[in-house]
Amino acid sequence: MGRVWRLLRGVLSTLISVLGFIGIIATIKTQSDTISTQLSGIAQEKEIRDDEVYSKQSLECLNEALDKLKSPLDGKLYRSRLAWLESARLIVTAQDLAGRIKSDSMQHTYKAAEKVIRSKFSTMLNPDNSPETMQPSYFYHMDWDRWITGQRQEPIHETSAYVIYKFASWQSDTVDELDSVEKVDFKNISERYFGARHFLENGKDQK
Template identity: 75%
Template structure:
């Protein structure tokens, strides 16, 4: 709020500075326009000793200048109203912008918390991949909620920061779902087979819901429209930037 008030005050001061020279020039011009005909007509005449002549002179200047001054005053009122209107608009715009920033921070924070919680839902007590229908459903729901919150972020800078944090969490999903770590997920039966041991106890494990599988694996997958930050570096690779201690890497970059 303080920044908004300072901006509004600065803008108002600048407006006053811009209008002041115009008002002074207008006053001088009007005064000259009023005085010039009188001076032209009576410049050759001496000063009158008659009070009635001075009365006529005063009535002339007073009548004409009062109209000019009234007009300038009216213009000043309009300028003041316009300045105040611009100041209020600036303040309202600043308040809206600050509210948007606060909202973006909340959306970003809550979205990232949902993604982290969604990842935890997939972890079994021993740190592996949790094969549980409910856990997968809850994880998928949290991912969808996080994505909906992220769509509400308007600021480009906040969205860029959010995307960077989102990629870190996505890499965690990619790791826990990596078939090299959990080769059992390479088979469709992993997602649909029953846990017969629990079934004998009347606690049969139901197959994992297809929707949850789709949501989770889609989030963990690199999409074709995702920008790769390394693309901007491919054309500027210079092995000389690598310390000579890393001889193998330098040779690889130099000779391929």
């Protein structure tokens, strides 16, 4: 009887040890999963913070690039080789920072803000507002004051002009948000806007 009891006690001891080991493994697995979740959360928070920094700094660069093109005298387009170079460099820097943004939501938010600034560039460079740019000579014309004093001519750098005008231009692969408007219904326009409402109701061919 004593032998049976010792045998049974040994089996139970082994079983308890096995169960204890399984419990330890389960605990380690649970802790590992918890740590993985925490690390993932920390990584996501860091990504969000990084995206916010990239977006903020990129937009600041674009706004500064726009300011570089404004004359300190009258706010009009500034014909300065240095100003155009600095503006173009800021645009390239901004685009590099924007390319580092990972989250879709931040990318959408950034693109919306970028379009606002691009519109301001387009307005600044619009020939209606800067008619002097209609002539190629604007970018390399002779500065007689510099010539008389023996100073080196400073035409607008080609690469800077390309970067700036490309940023201000509507690209062929750019999505137009207006394409999402399926139907124009004049009834959605308040009657107080009589002219616009009448135009939308009858079309451009009305007399």
